[in-house]
Amino acid sequence: MSRYLPFLQAAPLFLILAVFLLVPMAMLVVVSFYDYDSFSLIPDFVLTNYRDVFSSWVTWQTYLKTVWFAALTWAITLGLGFWLAYFLAFVVRDPGWRMLLFVLTTVPFWTSNLIRMIAWIPFLGRNGILNNALIKAGAIDRPLEFLLFSDFAVILALVHLYTLFMVVPIFNTMMRIDRQLLEAARDAGAGFWQALWFIILPLCKPGIGIGSIFVVVLVMGDFATVRLMSGGQSASVGLMISNQIGLMQYPAAAANAVVLLAMVLLLVGAMLRMIDIRKEL
Amino acid sequence: MPGHVARFLLGALFALFLLFLYGPTITIGILSFQGPDGGLTFPMNGMSTVWFTRLFQPQAVGDLGAAMTRTLGLAAMVTVVTVVVSLAAGMAFRHRFAGSSALFILTIASLIVPSILVSLGVGLLFTLMEWEPAWYSSAFGAQLTWTLPFGLLIMFAVFNRFDRSWEEAARDLGATRWQGFWHVVLPIIAPSVIGIALFGFTLSFDEFARTLLTAGSGNTLPLEILGMTTTVTTPVLYALGSVSTAVSLLVIGGAILGARVMGRRRGR
Numbered sequence: 001m002s003r004y005l006p007f008l009q010a011a012p013l014f015l016i017l018a019v020f021l022l023v024p025m026a027m028l029v030v031v032s033f034y035d036y037d038s039f040s041l042i043p044d045f046v047l048t049n050y051r052d053v054f055s056s057w058v059t060w061q062t063y064l065k066t067v068w069f070a071a072l073t074w075a076i077t078l079g080l081g082f083w084l085a086y087f088l089a090f091v092v093r094d095p096g097w098r099m100l101l102f103v104l105t106t107v108p109f110w111t112s113n114l115i116r117m118i119a120w121i122p123f124l125g126r127n128g129i130l131n132n133a134l135i136k137a138g139a140i141d142r143p144l145e146f147l148l149f150s151d152f153a154v155i156l157a158l159v160h161l162y163t164l165f166m167v168v169p170i171f172n173t174m175m176r177i178d179r180q181l182l183e184a185a186r187d188a189g190a191g192f193w194q195a196l197w198f199i200i201l202p203l204c205k206p207g208i209g210i211g212s213i214f215v216v217v218l219v220m221g222d223f224a225t226v227r228l229m230s231g232g233q234s235a236s237v238g239l240m241i242s243n244q245i246g247l248m249q250y251p252a253a254a255a256n257a258v259v260l261l262a263m264v265l266l267l268v269g270a271m272l273r274m275i276d277i278r279k280e281l
Numbered sequence: 282m283p284g285h286v287a288r289f290l291l292g293a294l295f296a297l298f299l300l301f302l303y304g305p306t307i308t309i310g311i312l313s314f315q316g317p318d319g320g321l322t323f324p325m326n327g328m329s330t331v332w333f334t335r336l337f338q339p340q341a342v343g344d345l346g347a348a349m350t351r352t353l354g355l356a357a358m359v360t361v362v363t364v365v366v367s368l369a370a371g372m373a374f375r376h377r378f379a380g381s382s383a384l385f386i387l388t389i390a391s392l393i394v395p396s397i398l399v400s401l402g403v404g405l406l407f408t409l410m411e412w413e414p415a416w417y418s419s420a421f422g423a424q425l426t427w428t429l430p431f432g433l434l435i436m437f438a439v440f441n442r443f444d445r446s447w448e449e450a451a452r453d454l455g456a457t458r459w460q461g462f463w464h465v466v467l468p469i470i471a472p473s474v475i476g477i478a479l480f481g482f483t484l485s486f487d488e489f490a491r492t493l494l495t496a497g498s499g500n501t502l503p504l505e506i507l508g509m510t511t512t513v514t515t516p517v518l519y520a521l522g523s524v525s526t527a528v529s530l531l532v533i534g535g536a537i538l539g540a541r542v543m544g545r546r547r548g549r
Binding site (some may be wrong): 002005006007008009010012013014016017019020021022023024025027028031041080083084086087088091101103104105107108110111112113114115116118119120121122123125127128129132160163192213217220221222223224228238241242245250253254257260261264265268 | 284287288291292294295298299301302303304305306308309312321322323362365366367369370372373374376378379381384387388390391393394395396397398399401402403404405406408409422423425426429433458479483486487489490493494503506507510518519522525526529530532533537
């Protein structure tokens with residue numbers, strides 16, 4: 001009995017992931033080779049869907065745009081997240097305050113992303129709070145048009161949504177740094193930047209890695225933020241897939257899905273070579 | 282250690298970040314009390330609760346009551362299954378077993394695969410098998426692929442810090458494996474189990490990408506909100522957002538309170 005116990009305990013997890021992850025991903029691969037017309041899927045083995053992906057300049061642009069969104073969001077959330085985590089871990093001394101501020105940064109994770117995007121509308125709109133304030137202050141005389149429904153709005157919303165995915169793992173690794181190391185560094189004559197570069201940063205690498213994986217993966221697969229915040233003026237692979245789904249072009253959507261999946265898995269695979277997740281929990 | 286100026290700057294950055302994080306949500310909270318003739322932004326045109334009452338009139342924006350019921354039902358199902366399945370799997374992973382690292386990789390993969398792809402894949406599976414997609418079947422499964430990895434990772438974090446001598450003491454005193462789990466292990470890890478439940482509930486309650494193609498004919502609340510973003514141009518959208526956020530905050534508050542009570546009971 002006890003020899004089989006681990007298998008029994010792990011079986012439900014495996015079964016659920018097999019039915020709702022493994023089989024559906026296999027489904028995507030199969031359907032990406034199907035043919036289709038405006039009414040139905042036609043089981044077949046054709047390469048036209050992939051040819052459409054790789055031969056269209058618009059599609060290439062969409063992929064590049066997605067990578068650009070991911071890279072920019074990653075850079076901003078990393079810069080922001082690192083210093084926020086640093087403040088929590090090394091500047092705040094009182095454990096009670098630290099806990100409170102940490103909880104405050106994580107609460108939005110448990111609320112709706114959609115609502116958090118919608119919440120930018122009164123701020124960034126043509127007659128929004130920001131434009132009105134700037135006009136009143138005399139900084140501009142016409143409302144800035146680029147604030148809402150633009151790439152700027154997309155990046156702003158992505159940073160707003162995902163910075164906490166950087167803060168939490170980096171904070172987590174920072175808290176495990178032995179403070180005596182920092183004292184030793186100072187005694188040995190290291191300044192603030194030297195201690196940061198030679199001690200804190202290397203020891204934070206796993207946290208930075210985990211945060212980076214989350215941010216990059218979430219942005220690469222995003223469709224709602226790009227749709228809502230760009231007002232249909234920008235595109236991402238996720239949005240392209242969701243548009244193709246809307247047009248019932250499932251095989252075309254599946255082909256893009258397979259390409260996106262391959263990109264994401266390769267990227268994460270490369271990042272995981274640098275860290276061991278199980279050790280970091 | 283950074284100097285005084287640097288510390289002040291970091292503190293200011295953190296304060297600004299909190300403002301950035303909460304400002305918009307608080308703003309729509311205020312704007313959802315906009316007067317009957319008010320628009321999507323300031324100034325407030327009087328104060329009223331008219332947008333909240335309008336939420337519950339079915340003809341205005343679809344049947345939100347039914348969507349809310351479905352969403353809460355689904356979230357409850359996801360919570361229970363996430364807790365039970367990740368607890369069981371977490372126990373299994375305390376020892377190596379054949380295939381354990383493959384299952385671990387599969388779980389991490391589940392976290393990494395973009396939501397829209399899971400939605401499309403599960404949707405296609407149900408279409409090709411000619412099964413009827415519904416919130417309690419296809420959407421339920423699609424959401425579990427997102428909540429279970431979080432549950433399992435929390436279990437790993439718990440058992441990495443777990444002192445096995447408690448359990449061994451129970452076994453030495455003659456407790457069965459099940460008694461050891463029920464009376465010793467579970468009470469010790471109870472606060473973390475509440476954490477898993479919190480992840481399960483809130484991630485399900487707010488999920489839209491994974492339910493997009495899998496919810497079948499009955500929409501969930503986030504799907505209604507997603508649809509409203511393009512069609513509704515009144516503060517009723519903000520009212521719905523405020524209600525949804527309030528539910529999330531109540532659940533988070535309840536979970537934190539629950540975990541503290543459990544932790545205190547353990548401390549005695």
